[in-house]
Amino acid sequence: MAQIFISLGSNIEKEKNLLSGLQTLIKHFPNYRHSSVFESEAVGFTGSNFYNSVFAAHTPMSLNEVYTRLKSIEYDHGRRCNEKKFSPRTLDLDILFYDHLICSSPAQLPRDEITKNAFVLQPLAELAADFIHPVEGKSIAQLWQEYHNPSQKLWKVEFPKL
Structure with a gap:
């Protein structure tokens, strides 16, 4: 069994789409943990503010199966194939880690x-403080403690518990 971490983000009908995306992830990965939801x-x-979390x-x-499943969930939530990297999103699902694998494809x-x-880093630190980043060689907690980018502000928001 592989341990996976997935970031979720939305800024188009963000509460509705993040909640629906989370519910769909739970159907496919029922033994899960979910971070707090942050707005940024x-x-x-x-563009509009985003809701973000980590699953x-x-x-x-x-x-490959996880990647394909996540792309399918995104498309089911209105995502289109050729959207620009920096643009509004109905639902954005990104694999952060698949065990300690280092790769570039898929x-x-x-x-x-x-x-x-x-x-990404703050909600990940909530769930995986002791997880060692396979490239940085540091724990997620240490990476969060060392993180400094005052231009990126985020705050916790109330979000339905599942």
């Missing part, structure tokens, strides 16, 4: 945004 300003473009689970699926692992964006 858009990064890389001007953790164990799965017998291969990396997804970049570990995900580059982990160390660059507070909206």
Whole structure:
């Protein structure tokens, strides 16, 4: 069983889409943990604020199967194939870690945004403080403690518990 961490984000009907995306993930990965939900300003473009969180689970699926499943969930939530990297999202699901695998296909692992964006690193630190980043060689808690980017502000929001 592989341990996976998935980031969730939405800024289009963000509560509805994040909740629906989370419910769908739970159907596919029923033994899960979910971080708090954070709101943050858009990064890389001007747009509505995002809701973000991190989902953790164990799965017998291969990396390719997980990747394909996440893309299918995104498309079912209105995501389109050729959207620009920095643009509004109905639902964005990114694999952050698949065990300690390092690869570039079908997804970049570990995900580059982990160390660059507070909206990924803070909720990940809630769920996986002791997990060692396979490239950085540091725990997620240590990466969060060392993180400094005052331009990225985020705050916890009330969100339905599942």
